[in-house]
Amino acid sequence: MTGTRIVVVGAGIVGCLVARELAARDPHAAIAVLDRDAIGSGASRRSAGLHLPRGATERLRAMTRYSQDYYDALRRERPTLPIHPTPVTVVSATADDRTVGETYLSGAEPVRADRTDLPAVGVPPDVRVWRVSGGHHTAVHELTCALARDPRSRVDFREGVAVTAVQPVGGGVLLRLSTGDTLTADRVVLAPGPWTADPALAPFVAPSGARVKKVVALHVEQCPADTDPAVVFQDDDAFLLPLPERGHWLYSFARTEWDVDPGTVARGLSPEDVDEARAGLRRWAPELLKYDVSGRVFCDAYSPAREPVVDVVDDGGRVVFAGAANGCGYRLAPAIAREAADLLLGVVA
């Protein structure tokens, strides 16, 4: 290869989709993806993988629309990928038709529904119910590995290789690796997920103001029916996701523990995690309280503006940071990858 040398740091769903996008757009580029661990083993491995067709701002709705179309096209092209269309109901004790309509994409069509659209989990009677279309869920780790496999003959994936320093030098960027080797690239994309404080990457990523928050989801040991919908609890920023392929429900809820370390946070559910999850279930789905619970604990990077950050982060315009997707990095990854490639190839041109 004699084209532009591009290194992507991080092989989560974001880094892998960035590599796919660059490989598709620039057939002559020499692309390497480096990860200190295995492909898809960071936040992507713990993700609930729910795609909801909604966004709080104009940019988020545009990104969501693009990502939804991207995943829909992937599913049509490769029906064996683990992308499962999922019926979605929204419940709220306070929101009206207008509020719900404004949050969801045009085309997702929030329509008023009734309790027959809800699974038998004991949702309280004093709520309004809507049905929206366009939702799906996936096993993000599995999907990331499948999507990394396609360009593997074209992209140099190096697992178990940490980047220990990033140094813009002359016309390029020097990367020092945990193996003792060095790599020189023309352009670099940093897609480190919640490893924003990594000493090698922090000088570039920290100015974005991204902070790392604990993210927890409870597993409820009751097998949902194939037809059960996901239920979004609009008032609580929480949802219940049926995972019939795994044989349990997943309850995702907002945790407010900030500045956790991705290297140590995955030490199991704490009593506070379980108590907060149970409080949410008691309010929204009390029928599930009688089942055993377990779960998944990790973290994600959040930006001050609560929109993903895709930005040039060095003086020479050679290093791009793509991430801080605020707990929505799966569903926004295709749009993040597109913005990163626009920026990177625009800079190259």
Ligand SMILES: Cc1cc2nc3c(=O)[nH]c(=O)nc-3n(C[C@H](O)[C@H](O)[C@H](O)COP(=O)(O)OP(=O)(O)OC[C@H]3O[C@@H](n4cnc5c(N)ncnc54)[C@H](O)[C@@H]3O)c2cc1C
């Ligand atoms: C419990 C949980 C539930 C979630 N549910 C949803 C959901 O339903 N829907 C949704 O859209 N999102 C969800 N998310 C968020 C989503 O999973 C993340 O936003 C997304 O996976 C981030 O992807 P990423 O590629 O940016 O990061 P990651 O998947 O974390 O990948 C980053 C990679 O960078 C590597 N790395 C870091 N530093 C270095 C270095 N110096 N050298 C080499 N490699 C390095 C890491 O090893 C890692 O593999 C959830 C997250 C969690 C934790």
